[in-house]
Amino acid sequence: MSYALITPAAEEPVTLAEAKAFLRLDGSHEDALLGDLIATARDYLEMVSGLSLVTQEWRLYRDDWPASGMVSLAHGPVQxxxxxxxxxREGAASAVPQDQARLDGRARPARFYMPGLAGRKTGLNGIEVDFTAGFGSAADVPDVAxxxxxxxxxxxxxFRGVIAADQQPAGAPEGYDRLIAPLKAWRL
Incomplete structure (x- = not known):
């Protein structure tokens, strides 16, 4: 099972103006760096939380479908x-009707139930599930994120003078894990 990002988010959850106001910066000489740092911080948060913040298109590849008919979809919430x-096995594609499919997109991880595929086996990555994930637009992203x-x-x-932008993030700020704790899916 693997995932591929098909369509990335059209916007960042934090604007350049918001970042400049937070940092109390005037002028535009650091705008390119700040844009890169915003993208890096979003990528990092999505990676450690398992979330997609702004709407994105993903594809899940599977070799088979579980006998239960239920699969987990990472990168939630799934819209x-x-x-x-x-x-x-010959590579011919066929779309599967979703008349009995059910989605619990807010679960962590999201759950997709499709009884028509239960127990079905194919070749490597022979099942593709395209889905839309994220909270919506940047305005819909939780404030804690x-x-x-x-x-x-x-x-x-x-730390911009010590660690190059292409090597970021070199670390997270003090208290970052506590701040994002509500966003993370916890497993027992």
Whole structure:
């Protein structure tokens, strides 16, 4: 099982103006660096939390479908499942009707139930599930996520002379894990 980002987010959850206000910066001489740091902080937060913040299109590849008919979808919250495509051993594709499919997109991880595929086996990556994930637009992203991004940008910005932008994030600010704890999926 693997995932591929099909369509990235069209915007960042934190704007350049918000980051500059948080850092109390005037002028535009650091704008390119700040843009890179915002993207890095968002990437890092999405990686450690398992979330997609702003709407994105993803594809899940599977070799088979569980006998239970239920699969977990990472990168939640999942807004919708687009198409499910199954490839036979010769490579011919067929779309699977979703008339009995059910999605619990807010669960962590999201759950997608499709009894019509239960126990089905194909070749390597023979099942593709296209889905839309994220909270919506930047305005829909939880404030705690925006605060985490802003604090992480400030942390990376303060070390900009020591650690190159392409080597960030070299670390997270003090208290970052406690700040993002509500965003993370915890497993027992």
């Amino acid at each position: 919708s499942v687009g198409t499910v495509t199954v490839y036979d 925006k605060q985490a991004i802003l604090r992480h940008v400030a942390h990376m910005f303060s």
